[in-house]
Amino acid sequence: MEYDAVVVGSGPAGSVTARFAAESGAKVLIIERRQEVGVPVLCGEGISKQVDDFKVLKGRRWIANNMDGARIFSPDGTMVKLAAEMAGNETGYVLYRDIFDQELARGAIRAGAELMLNTCAVNLLKENDKIKGVKARHFDEEIDIKADVVVGADGVESKVGRWAGMKTTLKPSDLEICAQYTLTNVDVEREYCDFYLGKKIAPGGYVWIFPKGNDVANVGIGILASLSKPGLATSLLDKFISSHPELKKGEPVRFLAGAVSVSEPYESVRDNLLLVGDAARQVDPITGGGLMASIEAGKIAGETIGRAVEMEKFDKEMLSAYEKAVEAAFYKKLKRNYMVKEIMLGFEDKTLNMLADSLKDVKFDEISTFGLVKALVSKHPSLLMKLRPLIKAARV
């Protein structure tokens, strides 16, 4: 089997990369170890409406619900409301992530890419240290897939980068460990995604409620792995649900465990190889949202592969065009949000309560940054010291 590019993983990053590579003329194969694209779902299923700008999805079947915004609850229950545009990459639509992933894969296939399920990459194919493709297992059969470019779109546990000698291992303080129930029979606010903060609620993370419409909602938790104990994510989530008047009436139709990086983005290019999406740690370190970044990076990666095929050049220098373009597109934001995450981790619950109390009546769409800081500090002057590093980070 010989291709221009072999893409490991059929998540959003892999399918979008494959689509744009195939559209620009490359012969592409996606391999996926699962037996069904997008299943099981490992996601909170929230995404910004900016996803529409990329025009990578047909129809509307993948949308479960429309969101107006987000409500953030501080440890003492003070609520801050944000309009969707302010609330980041996870607020806009709530998805059916399985249909979403399958639609993205369909887009790749329509563009000419091939997809092989039940096929797990087990190593890189190398000749004299040069990457020549991947070795994979398809049921009991070992197969060699030759390709000029290997794309590691293999998600948070990414092995492709490690096989190429890249240091993609995460520090426990850069990984959120998640658990989530999809509950039915719950009557929750339909237009808002809710986020709950607090050291006792979710150390180093948050609890979310994403309504899917009707009486269904995703209720999940992310905690920092460095603050985790065996099973803590699940037991804290159970505690949250059982003490919530509405959620405790719910019955789960799905339970999942997940993990998502909250690190700075990692190196993503070698000769004949690039990493996209969670594999390259292209995830917002504040929210743990990575769908938008996967799509944006996948488009750039696919187009870069198209050009590489045209010029018959697949070395690091050629593929670095991809890394440079994603850096320009959104790494600045990820790096800034990483700093914010590190600062916020040091905040006591008391500080979060003060912050929420200062922000609860602010009209975010009308206010300038200066006005915001003034609103914060005039109510709780001691916040100024705590926020100084944040304000500095925001200027970077």
Place this chain on the structure above:
Amino acid sequence: MGKPKAIVERELCLACGGCISVCPQDAITMIARKASVNKENCIGCEICIKTCPVAAICWEGN
């Protein structure tokens, strides 16, 4: 004896991949949709055990 080794209880693992991404020894691999520790490489650092959201990893022999 040496250091204890981590082991995954296969029935409990939900294949989230978290342990794999933080193992400093790259000793864990997903095999047939379950995480699996390669004992040869495990140094018993306990990171994976603490990380698992569903408590599916423990010390071997316990």
